[in-house]
Amino acid sequence: MLRATLLMAAGALIAAAPVHASGEEASDAEKAVNYRQAVFTAMGYNFGPMVAMVKGEIAWDGDQFAKRAERVADLAPMPWEGFGKATADVPDTDAKAAIWEDPDKFERLQERLAKRTAKLAKAAAGGAERGEVAQAFKQVGETCKSCHDDYKKDD
Amino acid sequence: MLRATLLMAAGALIAAAPVHASGEEASDAEKAVNYRQAVFTAMGYNFGPMVAMVKGEIAWDGDQFAKRAERVADLAPMPWEGFGKATADVPDTDAKAAIWEDPDKFERLQERLAKRTAKLAKAAAGGAERGEVAQAFKQVGETCKSCHDDYKKDD
Numbered sequence: 400m401l402r403a404t405l406l407m408a409a410g411a412l413i414a415a416a417p418v419h420a421s422g423e424e425a426s427d428a429e430k431a432v433n434y435r436q437a438v439f440t441a442m443g444y445n446f447g448p449m450v451a452m453v454k455g456e457i458a459w460d461g462d463q464f465a466k467r468a469e470r471v472a473d474l475a476p477m478p479w480e481g482f483g484k485a486t487a488d489v490p491d492t493d494a495k496a497a498i499w500e501d502p503d504k505f506e507r508l509q510e511r512l513a514k515r516t517a518k519l520a521k522a523a524a525g526g527a528e529r530g531e532v533a534q535a536f537k538q539v540g541e542t543c544k545s546c547h548d549d550y551k552k553d554d
Numbered sequence: 555m556l557r558a559t560l561l562m563a564a565g566a567l568i569a570a571a572p573v574h575a576s577g578e579e580a581s582d583a584e585k586a587v588n589y590r591q592a593v594f595t596a597m598g599y600n601f602g603p604m605v606a607m608v609k610g611e612i613a614w615d616g617d618q619f620a621k622r623a624e625r626v627a628d629l630a631p632m633p634w635e636g637f638g639k640a641t642a643d644v645p646d647t648d649a650k651a652a653i654w655e656d657p658d659k660f661e662r663l664q665e666r667l668a669k670r671t672a673k674l675a676k677a678a679a680g681g682a683e684r685g686e687v688a689q690a691f692k693q694v695g696e697t698c699k700s701c702h703d704d705y706k707k708d709d
Binding site: 430433434436437438440441444445470473474477 | 599628
């Protein structure tokens with residue numbers, strides 16, 4: 400019974416994965432690329448309203464900001480396992496070869512993002528004012544940018 | 555300076571979003587669909603190794619299981635805002651119209667998933683044995699399945 404349920408759950412989740420463009424089963428490397436891109440998409444979607452609030456384009460909502468900041472902090476450690484060496488050969492990604500040329504440097508930036516997003520989530524927790532989170536927010540934005548500058552094509 | 559950094563960070567994140575198939579800017583509803591699918595992809599990618607461990611297809615690793623369970627619990631509350639009413643009209647998704655016909659029922663299942671994934675993460679925390687998490691895991695799998703049965707096409 401447990402086994403049957405697990406098989407159904409596994410089947411349901413596999414079916415939930417996006418269909419590979421060629422119609423063939425995606426390779427592990429392609430799945431890893433798909434995964435890391437999905438995590439970045441989720442991160443960007445939650446970061447967007449935070450940017451808009453900080454810039455004053457939408458009304459400040461401390462609770463919303465806190466929720467988004469927590470999500471970004473939760474997501475920040477997730478994508479990196481999707482950058483395994485085998486994924487360097489997956490075509491049509493925005494990843495630069497520099498990622499695999501100096502893995503230690505790439506890892507340092509991953510740790511910095513984890514640390515800074517956690518700091519921002521902590522500063523925002525419970526619903527802070529704009530001024531209370533501005534510095535922590537700026538540091539997260541700079542970390543996004545420095546990583547994209549070095550490791551993401553056309554950015 | 556803060557403003558310049560924010561604009562760069564926002565630009566970097568917008569550039570990170572997948573390009574819409576038609577080459578046109580994606581609508582808010584399309585972005586929401588893209589977001590919810592991304593979160594489900596991330597959830598499935600982390601759930602996969604948990605299924606394989608419970609089924610004995612790969613070696614049991616309590617720390618790995620705990621990490622995956624925590625991620626699934628973190629992700630579980632995220633996708634639902636991507637099911638706004640306007641997304642009912644986005645073509646080529648696996649979402650059934652039933653989602654918008656009885657939103658209260660859909661919300662009850664969302665809450666159930668949040669509760670059960672949190673329970674599983676708690677049971678797994680610190681590196682549990684298979685037997686200690688089996689029941690909580692089964693309940694998560696059943697929740698995935700019951701929601702897919704009602705609200706996901708061809709599942």
